[in-house]
Amino acid sequence: MLDFVRLQQQLQGFATYQQQQRDLLQEKLAAALDTWRAIGDVGELLEQVERARPSWLVARPLGERLQTRVTVPERPAQVTVVAADGSQIFPDRHVEPPCFLLNVGRVAFQLGTHEPVRLESIPRFCFRREELQEVLDERLASVSVEIVSALRDEFELEELLQLAREVRRDGRPLVALLDGTLIRWMIRRLHQRELEERFIQRYVCLLEQFQKARIPVASYISMPGGAEVVNLLRVARGECTPDPPALSLDGLTDRLLFAHLLQPGERSGLFLSGSHIQQAYADPHRIVYTYLSVPGPYGQAEIARVEFPRWVAEQPEWVALICAVLLKECVKGNGYPMVLAEAHEQAVIRAPEREAFYELIGRQLWRGGIAMEQSRKQTSKRRPVL
Incomplete structure (x- = not known):
């Protein structure tokens, strides 16, 4: 039970503090925009990053100009869109015998046609230890939250690939979508390098199957919290030198930066993630991303991060198709891709x-x-x- 009287005492000064933080953030944003506009030679900037070797994650621009803005084209009249999302019931140490459940919702839309929508929920009940031998070792007494989450992500990708193969139509473009990141951030929480590498390689093998099937796969991150592009600007401003500027851009996110740089229907240039986890990915499967300004309710745009493997990024027509589909789906979904919302509804366990x-x-x-x-x-x- 919540004691609102005591809580009210702690809330005093909250609004004042938040206003101070907002004012500071506006100062940082103004400085970031000035730096953004001043950068000319991307190659020189990347050399500066190499010399500085910052401890922060820093984006690597893949284009010749940092300030690239691209107007997203219209979506093709007919396109196949598949999406998957997952949920789980984690192992409960208060219940014996041990077990857990994975559930993937997957959907297929044949947009621009009268073909029926495909909506499915695929459960996977896990209880046999021998089924998990490949991802367990002797030091793991039980299946951790991180392992279950990694297995769920694999299951999502497997089912997405299977569905895409089943519903693709000759001559019709196809896009496969996931919610969340394609970078295996949670894997590093296992703190066991051999097991971490095993999980990453299993995931990359699935991405390779998408590549062989020529199915462009991407993920959508709503309200992203990353700051890799901002960190690039921090290097440009000399924040990792012995004499840094008084005002640091630390705390400013890429989302806030691009909210002032992009108009609805536009995307940024392409950036290669600076995540150290990427070193375990084969080069074609390293994750590239762009920031996309999508329309929302009441005229409020949102900056989303769209990720895809490098082999997708190297096909400009695939990048254009993915962004066009997402933009249209966000219009239909009131600011969030409708196809991903439907996949979530199929996946969620209430x-x-x-x-x-x-x-x-x-x-x-x-x-x-x-x-x-x-x-x-x-x-x-x-x-x-x-």
């Missing part, structure tokens, strides 16, 4: 379904003469006494 999942497990075990054990704490949380 509280009643979670309870039904455990009830189903218990009933199945009972029929086999086995009791499902739950801790007293778990039982108490499910059946409060007051």
